[in-house]
Amino acid sequence: MIDYYFWTTPNGYKIIVFLEEAGIPYRIIPVNLSKGEQFDSKFLQISPNNKIPAIVDYEPEGARGPIAIFESGAILLYLAEKTTQFIPTELVARTEVLKWLFWQMGGLGPMLGQYQHFNQYAIEKIPYAIERYKKETKRLFTVLNKKLDNSQYISGEYSIADMACYPWILKYHFLGLQLDNFPNLKRWVDLLAARPAIIRAYKKGKEINTTPTVTQESMKFLFG
Ligand SMILES: N[C@@H](CCC(=O)N[C@@H](CS)C(=O)NCC(=O)O)C(=O)O
Numbered sequence: 001m002i003d004y005y006f007w008t009t010p011n012g013y014k015i016i017v018f019l020e021e022a023g024i025p026y027r028i029i030p031v032n033l034s035k036g037e038q039f040d041s042k043f044l045q046i047s048p049n050n051k052i053p054a055i056v057d058y059e060p061e062g063a064r065g066p067i068a069i070f071e072s073g074a075i076l077l078y079l080a081e082k083t084t085q086f087i088p089t090e091l092v093a094r095t096e097v098l099k100w101l102f103w104q105m106g107g108l109g110p111m112l113g114q115y116q117h118f119n120q121y122a123i124e125k126i127p128y129a130i131e132r133y134k135k136e137t138k139r140l141f142t143v144l145n146k147k148l149d150n151s152q153y154i155s156g157e158y159s160i161a162d163m164a165c166y167p168w169i170l171k172y173h174f175l176g177l178q179l180d181n182f183p184n185l186k187r188w189v190d191l192l193a194a195r196p197a198i199i200r201a202y203k204k205g206k207e208i209n210t211t212p213t214v215t216q217e218s219m220k221f222l223f224g
Helices: 010-022 040-045 072-083 092-119 127-147 161-172 183-193 196-208
Strands: 002-004 028-031 054-057 067-070
Touching: 002 010, 010 067, 010 072, 010 161, 028 196, 040 054, 040 067, 054 072, 054 161, 067 072, 072 092, 072 161, 092 127, 092 161, 127 161, 127 183, 183 196
Parallel strands: 002 028
Antiparallel strands: 002 054, 054 067
C-alpha cells in the first residue's frame, strides 16, 4: 500500500496519473495547501521541503520499513523502477526519458510556476519579471512542440516524461496561451486526455478539491 500526499496542483496530478496508470493500491491523503497543512509537523517528516507531492511506500523492495519520498521527479522514477513500467530498461531509451523528465523538473515546472506567480499572484507587478517568465514559458512550449514533431509521445513510448509534462502543459489557458499555436502539443494533450487512467486521476482530484489553491487568504502560507 502507498500513502499518497496530494493536493490538486500540477505536481500533485503527476503522481496520481502514475498510480492510476500502474494500477497499484494507494490511499490519498489530502494536504490542503490553502490551509497551510504542508507545514504540519507530521507531514514535514515525510516532506521536509513542505511541498506536495510525497509518498510513503509501506512495501518497498529490499527495505526493512516504510520509505518516504518527496520531489515529484524522484517519486515518478521510484514508482517506474518499482513497477518496471513507463520507463525503458535499455540505457539509451531510458536516458531519453530521463532527459525530458529532468527538463520538466528543472525548466517547464519552475518557469511556468514563476510566470503564473509574477503575472497573476504577485501584489507588486514587476514588468521585467513578467516578461522574463512569459518568454521562457513560450520558449519551453516551443521546445516541446518541436520535440513532438515526429513522435506520438515525448520519449518513444508513453512514459513518466509524458506524465511529468502533461499537468503543466494543461495550464496553458491560465497562462494566457493558445494551444492552436502549438499543434503538436495540442495533438499530444488530446491523446493523453483520452487515456482512461488520466480521466480517472483528474476525476479523483475533483472529488478532493475544486476551488483555487491560491487565494487572498492562502497567500500568507504559500508566499510567506
Ligand atoms: N520540485 C517539487 C515542487 C513541488 C511544489 O512546488 N509543490 C507545490 C504545489 S505544486 C507545493 O506543495 N507548495 C506548497 C508550498 O510551497 O507551501 C516537486 O516537483 O515535487
